[in-house]
Amino acid sequence: MAAFFSPFISKPDTVAQIMLRVMLALLPGIAMYVWYFGPAILVSIALASVTALATEAAMLKLRNRPVAPFLQDNSALLTGWLLALSIPPLAPWWLIVVGTAFAISISKHLYGGLGNNPFNPAMIGFAVLIVSFPAQMTHWLTPHGLGQVELGFLDQLRYTFLGSLPPGVTLDAITMATPLDTLKTRLHLDESVKQIFDMPIYGRLAGQGSEMVSLGFLAGGLYLIAARIITWHVPVAYLGALFATAGIFHLTDPAHYVTPLFHWFSGAAMLGAFFILTDPVTSPTTNKGKLIFAAGAGLLTYLIRAFGGFPDGIAFATLLMNICVPLIVLYTQPKVFGKKHPSGKNGGAQ
Amino acid sequence: MRTLFKFHGGVHPPGNKAQSTQQPTAVAPIPAKLVIPFRQHAGEAAKPVVQVGDHVLKGQLIGEPAGFISSAIHAPTSGTITAIDIQPVAHPSGLPDLCATLIPDGRDEWVERKPTDYRTLPADELRHLLRMSGIVGLGGAVFPSDVKLRPLRDHPNKDIGTLILNGAECEPWITCDDMLMRERAAEIVQGAEMLRSMLGSREVLIGIEDNKPEAIAAMRLAVADSGLPFEVVAVPTIYPGGSAKQLIRVLTGLEVPSGKLPTDIGVQCFNVATVYSAWRAVAHGEPLISRVVTVTGNVARPRNYEALIGTPLTDLIALGEPLPDTDGYIMGGPMMGTPLPSTSVPLVKAGNCIIAGSKKLFPPPPPALPCIRCTRCAQACPADLQPMDLYWFSQSKNFGQAQAFSLFDCIECGACSYVCPSHIPLVQYFRFSKSEIRMREQEKQAADRARERHEYREFRIEREKQEKAERLAAKEKAAAAAKPVEPPVVATNPDAAPENTAQMKIQAAIEHAKEQAAAIKPKNTENLSAEQLAEIAEIEARRARIRETAKSDVEPPKE
Ligand code: SF4
Ligand code: SF4
Secondary structure, eight states, rough: OOSSSSOOOOOOOOOOHHHHHHHHHHHHHHHHHHHHHOTTHHHHHHHHHHHHHHHHHHHHHHHTOOOOHTTOOOOHHHHHHHHHHHHHHOOOHHHHHHHHHHHHHTGGGGGSSTTSSSOOHHHHHHHHHHOOOOTTTOOOOOOOOTSOOOOOOHHHHHHHOOOOOTTTOOHHHHHHHHHEEHHHHHHTTOOOOHHHTTTTOOOSSBBBBBBHHHHHHHHHHHHHHHHSSSSSSSHHHHHHHHHHHHHHHHHHHTTTTHHHHHHHHHTHHHHHIIIIIIIITTHHHHHHHHHHHHHHHHHHHHHHHHHSSOOOOHHHHHHHHHHHHHHHHHTTTOBOOOOSSSSSSHHOOO | OOOOOOSSOOOOOOOSSSGGGGGEEEOOOOSSOOOEEOOOOOBBEEEEEEEEETTEEEEEEEEEOSSSSSSOOSSSEEEEEEEEEEOOOOOOTOOEEEEEEEEOSSSBBBBBOOOOGGGGHHHHHHHHHHHHHOOOOOOTTTHHHHHTTTOOSTTTTOOOOEEEEEOOOOOOSSOHHHHHHHHHHHHHHHHHHHHHHHHOSSEEEEETTTTTTHHHHHHHHHHHHHHHOOOEEEEOOOOOSSHHHHHHHHHSSSSTTTTGGGGGGGGEEEEEEHHHHHHHHHHSOOOOOOOEEEEESSSSEEEEEEEETOBBBBHHHOOOOOTOOOOOEEEEEEEEEEOSSOSSSSSOOTTEEEEETTTSSSOOOOOOOOOOOOOOOHOOOTTOOHHHHHHHHHHHHHHHHHHHTTTTGGOOHHHHHHHOTTTTOHHHHHHHHHHHHHHHHHHHHHHHHHHHHHHHHHHHHHHHHHHHHHHHHHHHHHHHHHHHSSSOOSSSTTTTHHHHHHHHHHHHHHHHHHHHHHHSSSSGGOOOOHHHHHHHHHHHHHHHHHHHHHHOOSSSSOO
């Protein structure tokens, strides 16, 4: 009975457990990833984990903070995992290391560490990489059974760490642009959506393989909602807004604009909806605010995908909406019990 | 079926109520010594009316109410008053208070009791009877019940349509109301009818959480037997569903407006134990000298006891036989109770439960981490607040913002602290901020008074100067009047004008100071009802100690 004041009991939840369960919820998606694209992703995740922990420890030391409790909270690991899942799995080792180290040191600790960073660290890492190393960020592995050549695990490791490929194999032979990217390029060449979708890289919903990875993330995300680790607001608003925007464009011109389902299951939409935009630290705290925030991100994702210069829009959509969080929170305060008005900006003065 | 309403948030801590309800309530033996504090209720302490050496009878008045919000104190058994002095009490502030020490003579001899039929008494006499019987809210607030039964001052004709009996007992571990309802339902129902007639309510709702099926059945039976049209409503078990405002919301769908009282929306609410005591006081002439108290937690024999007020807690705890690894005691429940600095303090009217603690039952919380804005606290808050924002403002001592974000609507239920995965003692921060704001407000008022005094002094000096000048002028005028034509020194109303300007200036200065004071005044600390003021005084005292103990613990994690 060490507490000096009530309450003397507390729920057994801890930050570490919450983060751990989010990581568990990533497993179905990761499993799909391995199944369709080979084990390279596991190497990136391992590299990201080690870098994340090392950077976290170093930053805590530098900032004179206790290392053990923070290192155990699993938040840095989760950041590393999310970044690893957002970038091409077959890449030189330093790519994920640089991205993760930047995410943890600059976008988390320079802002004050756990709980204080305004921007999603994983997405900052992604943004830095795509701006600095655009070439490396476009070599996505071809899914199982579609490429001319397939690399074994050892070959993948050799490429990651030594940068060398087996004789006679070029990078182009084993990688491709993402289905989203391909779609955009081909549309510019005046092909119709229907023609493009006849390409073997497209599956039932979106890209071969990647659609299954998205389904995996969807399953994990539904678990997060069921386990009350996240609320429904962000995923529903995000996917809803993405669907609605894509749907409107699709209805006006189906030859040029793909179906909303394609957008759902392409790129990092599912990962973003359930795992990235739901980051508690960088998303609004009010339910109404969450809806606005996620809907905004959904709209931006679509606009960047359809009209922007980057292949996928999640990272920039997230970061742009991160900027708006304080304002959104201020204007979406809930009504207080026994009051007619919310607190703060609108209702504080009564 | 009545449609029930929901309030936002709430938590489901483990109930731990079965332990202490296995056996019927037992009567605790009369201890060798009783210590009876004169302040056991919200408001003014009672004034002693006995002297050291007096022999008193059981139920004899030993302290009379001193003030509008006050209550009487009685001897719990017959015996001799051996001291009237300052003693340590269970008051959460930890501050000692004036107590009478009574050595029982073992005869337990009653004073003459006057059972009354409440129907023969007018309401004001009934209220006086309750006041003189020491009837106060036994749900924890110990607010004098007679005050809650007064006609509404502002609109005497506005009626209180609904009387609610609070038998929710939502705090874990506590079962004293549960057992009382199981065992003495008929008298609670009689008492409810008495209070209903005093208030003129049309409807009586008895709210009991559905984790107490025996109590619900007993109360339903008693209501059916009485033939009264009362409704026993099983409400969902959720903490803090027994908080008056939350219970009112669940039963009626009405929200007591912020800073207002239930009577403002035509509802009055009494705890079942209070109603029982009120009935005993009127129908049996027995003042409030005992109460049911739960002894539970890390003890071999958890049970409810009907114990005399003033019984040393050590005696009660001994009845429960605490286990060897017991390392502390909580007065009240684990969500809102306070740790007992010492067990030698006496049982008071507010004492509903004593929980023996151990490392196993109440493990120390892990060190607090920064807030990750997960909003679990906001999802749990029954007042629809955003605790993580309030925490942020409190931690940065930004009290103005904390108030703007409705800090004073926090009912200190602790639900937010309970769910926080970062184990931040949120409610402790809020208690701290509230007391800090009130303290600053008091300091501010003191400063204002000092300034007013200073300004008045300036004004007086100025006026004296003025008067001197006027006297001089008058003299000169008189002298001039004696002379032929000379221009008058002051044209019109020679004495009023200058003084008026000075006065106006000073008045303006005072007015300005007042305005400033009003502008900075915490919104929720003005226009308080007597009831709220008493409550604040109560909480304030509790905080005095909390501040001390908490200082070291509540230092915000340095970022
Ligand atoms: S529950 Fe704790 S960590 Fe979560 S938002 Fe509230 S204060 Fe922050
Ligand atoms: S203690 Fe206050 S802020 Fe926390 S849950 Fe209760 S009412 Fe809300």
